[in-house]
């Protein structure tokens with residue numbers, strides 16, 4: 001990432017929330033240091049209870065990262081060699097890498113062009129007798145079409161794991177992200193909507209038996225001490241992150257509303273600058289609450305790289321989530337996919353552009369983002 005100077009606009013500002021809550025956060029860290037309990041323990045248990053309540057889940061199990069959460073979820077469902085798992089190709093790497101790492105086969109199904117989430121219509125013809133699970137991703141903070149996905153899973157008796165890493169607090173027809181499947185996975189990576197000060201994650205489930213297994217799996221499959229029922233992981237959550245997340249969680253709703261306001265303002269400024277046809281705004285599906293982990297526009301493919309360069313030269317950060325769909329990643333070559341296999345994901349990779357997004361972003365900063373885009377786009381039009 002380019003080094004930012006003082007007036008530049010970052011993609012996200014992890015220090016701002018620390019500034020807001022400094023006293024409480026410092027006290028929380030000192031409380032953990034004084035307790036001598038560095039890993040798991042009462043802070044982690046308290047956070048688990050609070051996240052369970054926030055998300056409407058019966059059980060929450062803290063773990064080391066969102067990636068650990070996905071691995072634990074797959075392991076709890078006994079997914080491994082010989083099994084197939086259906087995932088979208090347009091997502092962060094971990095959604096698919098966890099499947100691959102456990103020896104199961106990654107089977108991609110293309111996305112819906114409006115929501116960028118897995119398209120239920122693409123799932124059914126990918127199902128074989130080996131299919132064990134589907135992992136819908138609630139990309140950018142907007143839920144996948146869970147009713148349609150659940151209907152398919154029920155018909156074929158396969159499991160669903162929600163990758164809700166980007167979507168804590170998001171809703172689908174009134175239901176919270178993470179609670180519409182067998183197991184939901186959250187990431188508390190620092191730049192996430194609820195971010196720790198390091199790696200952290202959580203799995204949630206309504207099932208008591210899965211919760212018990214997940215708890216054992218995160219500590220080497222051990223229960224009780226030194227008796228191993230499963231070959232688990234070291235995927236424990238540190239108390240220091242749990243304590244800091246507990247300070248932040250009561251503010252999550254306020255921050256989420258802030259993100260939604262930021263997104264509304266971007267929509268308004270793009271429209272006011274008459275850029276709707278060039279920067280096409282994110283589609284908000286009517287029955288969902290999008291928590292805008294990212295605000296992502298779609299640009300004409302021949303314009304995007306120039307626009308990215310222009311924004312960066314003018315101190316406006318932007319990013320591309322994600323520039324190469326997973327079926328074309330070098331490490332997945334052995335799966336045998338080729339360019340053209342998932343055209344909607346490929347086009348998304350060539351055209352999406354994320355603008356700075358965090359709850360404290362000001363209208364002045366946002367106007368600068370859109371004005372800077374307008375300068376570039378209008379200059380191009382005059383030159384053309």
Ligand SMILES: Cc1ncc(COP(=O)(O)O)c(C=O)c1O
Pocket residue numbers: 065066067068091092094095137163165166187188189199200201
């Ligand atoms: C969609 C998605 N899945 C999984 C992960 C993995 O989470 P973590 O970085 O906490 O391991 C991320 C984080 O970037 C993500 O965005």
